[in-house]
Amino acid sequence: MDSSDFISKSRKITCREAESMIPRYLAGSLSDKDLAAFLNHVNNCNKCHDELETNFMVDLTVQYLNEEDPHGSFNLKPMLQKDLNEKTAALVHKHRMKKLRVVIFVLILLLAALLILDLTDVFGISEVIADLFRSAGF
Numbered sequence: 001m002d003s004s005d006f007i008s009k010s011r012k013i014t015c016r017e018a019e020s021m022i023p024r025y026l027a028g029s030l031s032d033k034d035l036a037a038f039l040n041h042v043n044n045c046n047k048c049h050d051e052l053e054t055n056f057m058v059d060l061t062v063q064y065l066n067e068e069d070p071h072g073s074f075n076l077k078p079m080l081q082k083d084l085n086e087k088t089a090a091l092v093h094k095h096r097m098k099k100l101r102v103v104i105f106v107l108i109l110l111l112a113a114l115l116i117l118d119l120t121d122v123f124g125i126s127e128v129i130a131d132l133f134r135s136a137g138f
């Protein structure tokens, strides 16, 4: 399974919604859920991708003009693609960590359950392990 699958499976939004999210996308203030829906939409909608491109350009131009030393390349398309890629990667990473946290949480619960069972002698796992070691000749 592609790790960015959850983006393509995210909530479907309309062009209007996507457009209304552009300022928050540029400011980096979309929630994870909205960001996933937004990325999914602009990946599949040329109209909104173009709209994002225009807004991204304006945003960058303002930043560029505010810079004291406005030199260097100013190549919009790769910059937008980089921004989209970075935000996608960050979201995928966050999603993965969330999954990992769930796995660790479940493991801890299992260990705690085993420990409680062991301590209450309902299921003496330490006895079982000790028996195993004994029968293995330790």
Ligand SMILES: [Zn+2]
Pocket (backbone or CB within 6 Å): 014, 015, 016, 018, 041, 045, 046, 047, 048, 049
């Ligand atoms: Zn659209």
